[in-house]
Amino acid sequence: MERHVLVVFPHPDDEAFGVAGTILSHTKAGTPVTYVCLTLGEMGRNMGRPLIANRETLPKIRKQELEEACRLLGVKDLRKFGLRDKMVEFTDQKLLIDRISSVIEETNPSLIITFYPGYAVHPDHDATGAAVIQAVQRMEKGKRPVIHAIAFSEGCEEVIGAPDVVVNIEEFAEEKLKVIEAHESQTAGSIEAMKEQYYNGDDYTKQRLTRERFWTYPLD
Amino acid sequence: MKPIDPSFAQETLSKLKGKKLYIHLETTNGAYASHHDQAFLSAGTFVRNVPLTYINGGIKGDGPYRIGLETEYGYLYAEGLTDWTIDEENRVLFAGHNHEGKLAIAFQLSETPFPK
Numbered sequence: 001m002e003r004h005v006l007v008v009f010p011h012p013d014d015e016a017f018g019v020a021g022t023i024l025s026h027t028k029a030g031t032p033v034t035y036v037c038l039t040l041g042e043m044g045r046n047m048g049r050p051l052i053a054n055r056e057t058l059p060k061i062r063k064q065e066l067e068e069a070c071r072l073l074g075v076k077d078l079r080k081f082g083l084r085d086k087m088v089e090f091t092d093q094k095l096l097i098d099r100i101s102s103v104i105e106e107t108n109p110s111l112i113i114t115f116y117p118g119y120a121v122h123p124d125h126d127a128t129g130a131a132v133i134q135a136v137q138r139m140e141k142g143k144r145p146v147i148h149a150i151a152f153s154e155g156c157e158e159v160i161g162a163p164d165v166v167v168n169i170e171e172f173a174e175e176k177l178k179v180i181e182a183h184e185s186q187t188a189g190s191i192e193a194m195k196e197q198y199y200n201g202d203d204y205t206k207q208r209l210t211r212e213r214f215w216t217y218p219l220d
Numbered sequence: 221m222k223p224i225d226p227s228f229a230q231e232t233l234s235k236l237k238g239k240k241l242y243i244h245l246e247t248t249n250g251a252y253a254s255h256h257d258q259a260f261l262s263a264g265t266f267v268r269n270v271p272l273t274y275i276n277g278g279i280k281g282d283g284p285y286r287i288g289l290e291t292e293y294g295y296l297y298a299e300g301l302t303d304w305t306i307d308e309e310n311r312v313l314f315a316g317h318n319h320e321g322k323l324a325i326a327f328q329l330s331e332t333p334f335p336k
Binding site for chain 1: 221248
């Protein structure tokens with residue numbers, strides 16, 4: 001059992017697709033989870049189906065969706081860092097690393113979950129993972145939390161190998177679907193198809209909803 | 221948002237002529253376009269809160285629509301616009317949504333700055 005889990009992602013819904021089941025396994029075991037979400041996904045392309053958002057109302061809607069997702073996940077400590085979607089890699093990196101460091105210091109996590117820099121497709125994902133890793137590398141060896149990183153770029157396994165941590169989340173699959181569904185503005189166009197595929201036994205969707213894959217980040 | 225009513229949109233734009241406006245302009249293919257198709261060049265842009273004043277122009281087309289404005293120092297142009305709204309803060313928000321309802325372009329004018 002972990003002491004405290006810290007999850008750091010840039011966009012509301014990153015936690016839903018990648019780690020909802022893993023988060024649930026921790027919160028249900030009574031482990032406190034802190035979720036630092038860097039932006040409100042202000043620049044998302046999905047506006048709901050039918051359209052429920054526009055560029056100016058989207059942040060408020062996604063903030064509510066994020067809060068609902070955290071409620072479903074049992075995450076009681078949500079920190080919204082207030083950065084702008086797409087701008088994470090361009091923000092003051094030292095300041096960002098400092099802010100992440102203070103959350104690490106305060107929550108003293110035994111495990112951090114974030115993206116694997118360089119292999120996480122979206123520039124915000126890569127920048128988030130890089131900032132977290134730099135914050136951890138500042139810490140004294142032996143006192144550092146373990147980092148479980150998410151990678152999904154094309155061909156990433158050829159470079160970083162297969163994921164060494166695969167969490168079986170079968171018992172949380174339906175709850176994971178609900179967390180994905182909570183991000184209504186982003187998933188309304190795809191959730192029905194996903195449910196149908198899941199209940200019809202589609203291999204790919206079943207994998208996504210029953211297994212979550214991580215790479216232990218090799219800190220030097 | 222609702223489908224653009226071009227004559228109402230033109231009327232709205234005309235009322236903003238000569239005023240100092242803040243612009244949000246954006247195009248996007250989505251951050252995953254090149255992930256889903258590696259041959260695809262993902263190009264996009266956004267600029268938020270550029271102040272300008274326009275002196276001539278309007279909305280054209282049969283839908284999707286184009287808006288072109290001649291400004292004091294240059295031009296402002298957008299195409300692919302399908303929907304719009306005037307929000308409670310009196311900001312004029314145009315957008316272009318594709319067949320899946322995903323935003324491809326946003327073109328917004330306001331007399332006060334958009335929140336950072």
